[in-house]
Amino acid sequence: METRPRKLIDQVRDILRVKHYSYRTEESYVYWIRRYILFDQKRHPREMGGAELEAFLTHLAVEENVAASTQNQALSAVLFLYREVLKQDLGIQIESVRAKRSRYW
Template structure:
């Protein structure tokens, strides 16, 4: 109760200099002090609201050149290669790709509808012509797995509660199936049903890490880097920034 602005600022400075903690940790400590005084000690200290919060650093995303992208993608095959190509060719986020369902792909219009993206927003992105044939061939194999699961009576797929109630038979319908399913069955803790979930995103992350290392690229590149590279290469090719913003699903053009 005897501390003032000087002591609080000294404490936060100690965290930054001696503790070398991040800006977010410093701000968390300040928020804890605000809560302590206002909610626990019930002391109103106007000066505490004026203590300057630490400014978080702005880091530029890592971007691969076109040559580096080709080098990485040529070292990825099978389902991981297809997923990585989709990330680069569409600008999807990792989890948006992992959660794709059969009905979300429109081959005639060469579009992919991304449902419930970041911020719970839907958007449409393009499906590159170069990937159309690969994805169609893969979906034929995926359909065979669906048919096998149907014979085992384990074809039911997870649907959000509202959809499951509105369309009670949709869970066993082909169009609602995940495009990239898990290689094994698991018990859904929400319903107790044994079913295939979507593929684990960590598997793609590991596959890309190996491809980046094999390429000898001295950059920190993850599946999300393919999204940044997609946007950068479109802008380099003369695409309008507003168009790229819509494809990425960004609310603010500055991001």
């Protein structure tokens, strides 16, 4: 009897729980990881890398005009996916267009 590989999102949730991340962080990270995967036509993150992450972050800043903190949250979620779940170091310097910080900051 062959077992199917565990879904990537289930693996993300399991690792977040083992590391005692809050439920809100779990929901946020899962949301951003899904958005990242959908942004690149549902390719598996193992097939993607720094260039795709950069394009995603740039899209958030330029097309969606997200706040800097939102972009940072998306970056943290995707980096968590690569480092903790896929055990893959992107080994990149993020050069994407960064969202502008709030003028009240």
